[in-house]
Amino acid sequence: MSPMPGSRPYHHGDLRAALLAAAESTLREKGAGSLSLRELAREVGVSHAAPGRHFKDKQALLNALALAGWERLGQTLETVDDPALPLEPRLTALARAYLGFAVDNAELLELMYARKHDPEASERMAAAVGGLTQVIADAQERGEIIPGDPEELDLLPGVALYGMAAFISGGMLSPEAATASVDTLVHHLLHGLRPR
Amino acid sequence: MSPMPGSRPYHHGDLRAALLAAAESTLREKGAGSLSLRELAREVGVSHAAPGRHFKDKQALLNALALAGWERLGQTLETVDDPALPLEPRLTALARAYLGFAVDNAELLELMYARKHDPEASERMAAAVGGLTQVIADAQERGEIIPGDPEELDLLPGVALYGMAAFISGGMLSPEAATASVDTLVHHLLHGLRPR
């Protein structure tokens, strides 16, 4: 299906995928700010109007990128999660995986969170966050977590992990400092900052 | 040194301030995405090149906006902080004030965090965050917080508050839900999610 090397076929073949791949590498190298449809088209070797055939507009391409990101993150977390583990090691493993993703895909993660108004992306986001919800629910059932409204209990881990990922994306926290602090953070989350 | 208001009787008297004011209201009404220097100039009734006299480029205007935001937030937190209070009420009051700011200035706060690479804004940010550091340090001295590296102890409250503000800006958390949950969040922060 791929054309002869050096030839420039009129039809690209898989322009959509090529655009997404180019977009993700630009995102990683130069940040979301310097993502332009026209430049993407140039990189891929196609006219500036061609992307319009596959993405309604720039937003749609961004949404597709975010969607794929949520899918990848969700799968990663699912793979890592071990429901048989006690609460603290289970949550620590998930937190490590999440922050690992944040370190490796800082710009993408930022974009993923920014696409929260896209219904499809929101769904994947909810699914990823839902994993956390499940961990809390399981732990509560086992008496490893205080009783109370699950939504209220999910909030702290949710915002803490989100915040930490954002600190990484934003350069307020180095990847090294982040990975060095995850375990302690999870511990504080569960045990509190007050003396017991 | 910025010029005294009124000392320059031309058009708006102080184009710089007028541009910043227009920018902040556009930010509030239409979001950061639709902030254009040319439109700002139009709103203020000046040529599209005029803003260039007061801001080196668009980034500089954004930085100035963020800087003012950090200043306002810092002052608010300083006003609210009462070092005489025990840890939990003290931290709760600060958290409420911070989230109140996040609710009232969602787009601005997003921009404030995005400007973290501007040295001046970073300084104001550090100052605002430093308030939190002080609270933890004071509490540790009084034995209200477990011993340990202050940086490690600051991290959880820092990322949690940041994350919550981001949830508000991003619409993942309604202002009502946020204000209803602050106190509980702070409580969980201090007491942990595990049964004691």
Add this chain to the structure above:
DNA sequence: ACCTGAACACCGTTCAAGT
């Protein structure tokens, strides 16, 4: 000193026309 108007090099998006 402060501002304008024109100019330049970009954008995203649309659409008739080509393949």
Add this chain to the structure above:
DNA sequence: ACCTGAACACCGTTCAAGT
């Protein structure tokens, strides 16, 4: 079906010229 090229309405930034 897929892509091109031209066109349109925007940008940010610069700079000679005006007042």
